[in-house]
Amino acid sequence: MTRPITIGVSACLLGEHVRYDGGHKHDRCIADTLGSYFSFVPVCPEVGCGLPIPREAMRLEGDPASPRLMTRQTRIDRTVQMLAYCAAKIRELESEDLCGFIFKERSPSCGLSAVPLYGSSTSEKVASGLFASEVARCFPMMPLEEAERLNNTNIRNNFIERVILYRRMKKKNPALIHPR
Numbered sequence: 001m002t003r004p005i006t007i008g009v010s011a012c013l014l015g016e017h018v019r020y021d022g023g024h025k026h027d028r029c030i031a032d033t034l035g036s037y038f039s040f041v042p043v044c045p046e047v048g049c050g051l052p053i054p055r056e057a058m059r060l061e062g063d064p065a066s067p068r069l070m071t072r073q074t075r076i077d078r079t080v081q082m083l084a085y086c087a088a089k090i091r092e093l094e095s096e097d098l099c100g101f102i103f104k105e106r107s108p109s110c111g112l113s114a115v116p117l118y119g120s121s122t123s124e125k126v127a128s129g130l131f132a133s134e135v136a137r138c139f140p141m142m143p144l145e146e147a148e149r150l151n152n153t154n155i156r157n158n159f160i161e162r163v164i165l166y167r168r169m170k171k172k173n174p175a176l177i178h179p180r
């Protein structure tokens with residue numbers, strides 16, 4: 001029997017109560033529509049790196065190329081903690097045979113692009129969330145998308161096709177797309 005195609009998903013999009021305020025961002029398009037094609041590996045990097053639920057909201061600050069993950073009120077720098085988690089989690093994800101990843105947009109951890117960046121000394125005022133950035137760096141050919149964009153039928157269908165194609169490529173030549 002053919003194994004299901006597996007993709008990673010920001011856990012809050014699947015209805016898990018992992019957000020800073022204890023809520024979720026359940027997305028029916030992902031859970032129901034994409035759920036009929038793929039099986040999911042839910043990941044919440046903020047909870048995974050040891051932060052509680054609920055927790056203080058965070059934001060990205062500083063250099064667009066290496067932003068810091070800072071708590072908004074108490075000004076605690078969570079960057080090292082998050083990057084250590086990312087390194088360990090990516091090693092774990094290598095064994096999951098992922099063929100794609102869907103991220104929650106605008107999150108300082110999960111946003112793939114255009115996450116607001118504060119205190120930048122350059123004209124660049126957006127960056128990638130720390131976890132999404134590490135996934136993109138370590139799985140350079142894997143299809144990645146943000147949840148909001150998948151509400152568009154063309155983008156969604158294109159993502160599904162890219163995931164299926166990536167799975168085929170992986171089967172033919174795993175060395176080509178082995179994580180860095």
Ligand code: SF4
Pocket residue numbers: 010011012013018019020043044045046047104107109110
């Ligand atoms: S956006 Fe990412 S870090 Fe934030 S709650 Fe969702 S899964 Fe967790």
